[in-house]
Structure formats: C-alpha cells, structure tokens
Amino acid sequence: MVETVRGAVPPEALGRVLMHEHIFVLSPEFVVNYPEHDGFDEAVHVPEAIGKLRELKAAGIDTIVDPTVIGLGRYLPRVQAVAAATDLQIVVATGLYTYRDVPHYLSMRGPGTPLGGPEPLVEMFVGDLTEGIADTGVKAGVLQVRHRRAGPYPRGRAGAARGCAGTPADRRADHDPHARGHAAWAGAAERVRVRGRGSAAGADRALR
Numbered sequence: 001m002v003e004t005v006r007g008a009v010p011p012e013a014l015g016r017v018l019m020h021e022h023i024f025v026l027s028p029e030f031v032v033n034y035p036e037h038d039g040f041d042e043a044v045h046v047p048e049a050i051g052k053l054r055e056l057k058a059a060g061i062d063t064i065v066d067p068t069v070i071g072l073g074r075y076l077p078r079v080q081a082v083a084a085a086t087d088l089q090i091v092v093a094t095g096l097y098t099y100r101d102v103p104h105y106l107s108m109r110g111p112g113t114p115l116g117g118p119e120p121l122v123e124m125f126v127g128d129l130t131e132g133i134a135d136t137g138v139k140a141g142v143l144q145v146r147h148r149r150a151g152p153y154p155r156g157r158a159g160a161a162r163g164c165a166g167t168p169a170d171r172r173a174d175h176d177p178h179a180r181g182h183a184a185w186a187g188a189a190e191r192v193r194v195r196g197r198g199s200a201a202g203a204d205r206a207l208r
Helices: 029-032 042-058 075-085 120-130 155-164 182-190 200-206
Strands: 003-004 007-010 063-066 087-099 142-147 168-174
Touching: 003 087, 042 075, 075 087, 087 120
Parallel strands: 063 087, 087 142, 142 168
Antiparallel strands: 003 007
C-alpha cells in the first residue's frame, strides 16, 4: 500500500504519477513575521493551488508526490485542505532539506552535539512514516533528504538510512555524490527496502 493524504491506496490505484511537485514552498518564520516581504497569502494561494491541481487532474494526472519536508515549510493541515478540494491523490514526504548543515535546533541535539543524546532525526522520520505527521493522521509515503554541500553533520542521510529501515517507504535521493552524507546513503542499501526493488543491490543502484 502507498500512503496518501487521504489514506493508503494500492499501487495500481496511483494511476499516472508526477514524482516531484511541491504544492507550497515557504519559510514559515518569514510568513509569520514579515508577510509583506514573503508574499504568501493563505486566502489567495490555497484556492490558487486547488485550481491548478484540478487542472492537472483534468489533464490526466492522478497522483503527485510532494517532497516538501523540514526546511521547505511543510504544513500538513494546509495540504489536507487542498487534497479535500481535489480528486488528485497527494503523497507527502518526511525528511530534511538543507544545503549545508542541519537546522540550529538539531545542531544542538544528537550525537556529538552540546546536548548529546540519540539522533532525533530517526524518531522524527520513523514517526512520520509509521504513525503520522504531527496530529494529522497523515503518514509520509516518501523519505527525502537533500544535502548539497559538505558540512560537519552528515546526519540527514544517516537518519534517513535508519529511519527507513523496516518501513515500506520509498526514498528520494536528491544528492551531490561529493557530499559527506553520501556514504550514509550508500550504506542504506543493506537496510532499506526501496519500493519496486527487491534487493540491496537494487537499493544501491537507486542512490547513483
């Protein structure tokens, strides 16, 4: 089964799929504190998104995968409102988007950080995949980690590797092969079941 915003569906029910379609990409702190600079207007842009997705459905697309994760302004209640107003199926993601390092909150928590403790990314990813995102009841169907430059914490992909273990989620590997996190992604080949590929070798090919 594949998790969508409206619940799990069998793979054959997905129909024609677009694999990388962000409905909204926002910086929440700027939306809240500097709306005149950000330009996002809930009353305008949510209906606009609904209209565009209805057009997409009319054009023959049945499902989109929205890889909007932490770092891109993911907010599931907004996506749920859009999904409720269109027949298009939406698969949402868990994960982390960063161009260099983990967010400040995470830089203080986890192995090798001032506050220490276990890697919080793992629990975050696993919770989104198996229990649902926040209190929405919507489970992520995709795990996405983007890390374009080398930095001191290759944690996003290490967390992704462990977070997917034992779950049916597919992974999106948007990565720079020279980033330090690449080794963690490659190591995931032995631990992660990639949808449609039944072997560790297949998982490894998906990373390249």
